[in-house]
Amino acid sequence: MLLIPCPYCGPRPELEFAYGGEGGIARPADPAALDDDAWGAFLYHRSNPRGMHVERWRHVHGCGRFFNARRDTVTDLFACSWKVGEAAP
């Protein structure tokens, strides 16, 4: 089980969290302006890297807030986490 560094509450066990998928994917400001390729890519294509991954978590059984984190998908070790709206460290 992961020990996840919530930037609001500190390190907590994984069971308190919900995974929020890849981070940094902004919803297009004007979806109607996109062609099908771009909209499909926004909805479904993911980096899925073997290595460092920027992702979102939500501390559902704690503060309830979303935040961002960077984790190595091979070792599962967290490098850092940061609050929504802050720049990535």
Next chain:
Amino acid sequence: MQRFSGLAVALRRGAWGPQWRAPEPQAAYDAVIVGGGGHGLATAFHLARDHGMSRIAVLEKGWIGGGNTGRNTTIIRSNYLFEESSRLYDHAVKKWEALSQTLNYNVMFSQRGVLMLAHTVHDVQVFQRHVHANRLNGVDNEWLSAEEAKEFCPPLRISAGMRYPVLGAALQRRAGTARHDAVAWGYARAADALGVDIIQNCAVTGIVRDAAGAVEAVETTRGKIRTPKVGVVAAGNTSVVMAMAGVRMPLESYPLQALVSEPIKPVFPCVVMSNTIHAYISQSDKGELVIGAGTDAYISYSQRGALHVSTHTLEAICELFPDFRRMRMLRNWGGIVDVTPDRSPIIAKAPVKGLYVNCGWGTGGFKATPGSGHLFAWTMAKDEPHPINAPFTIERFRDGHLIDEAAAAAVAH
């Protein structure tokens, strides 16, 4: 290739010897398969046997069958909901029925039946819908009452006092299990006999494209190999390999766990699955109970899963089969499964000329191995999909033609 038979065993003197060669990679091939699991080896076998291609290499970064082929729970079934999936998975089941003869290698395919348990009124409705849909599509599936389910699988507990009582079950009698290692070895031996080079300990590190963008070669840890056709069959690592050609995939890779118990005498006659409380179980011919757990919540390539995930499954197993409560688990492990947004696979041409991809089998690819190899080889050889895999494109995520099998996939996502 020396054919195996009862007579060959009786007349045998001395050791059998290696069943496939360990060739050095050549400078060029007509087709290169990336990934030496069951699907990749089956693809190479069909390319060589059905399409007359003889210069084929299977590149495997570790040893053949060492990834998900050797890590899964060996369940084979075709009781998926939609027509596209029914055709795809039943195509494989029909090939399983003849596979030992096709390969002259005993894959120990056992049609012992798969029982899918319903624990809620909603489960009952959904599974009965599955039964009807399957039968309309020519796939066997039948509805059993809880008492009939217990008769089919005596260790099953059906008492009303359970937190999630068994209200009935869907039974596919043609479903069952096979010996996973034998599938990899049988395909390797048969493909090798047709001239396919199976090159182990050879990781692909790059995909080279020519000025027009078409595939030209692959870079590997054992040198550059020229080829006009590359088939990527890399399961959990598909996104990584496809990124070498600049293609982003609608995939996420998760660890999926399985466990085996200490071996015991035969007690378990079939396969039982419960999606609702998440457990699936069968007994191997060695006597071990083979138990499938769930995926972790987050993407990972770690090939191990969290303890709370397997604990959750063992709690469900103990609830359904109280006889097993004092058994000890011998081993647990994880495989990295590549999951698509609609839980259906991709067997298709990639948006790069000469590049093909067979992936997205998620938590249940083993069952499709013979069909997948046949269809993917067809797609690579003819540069167009077979009618059965035509719906399973990458472009369905652009066009919205999803084949949403989340309910039929064994693992609740």
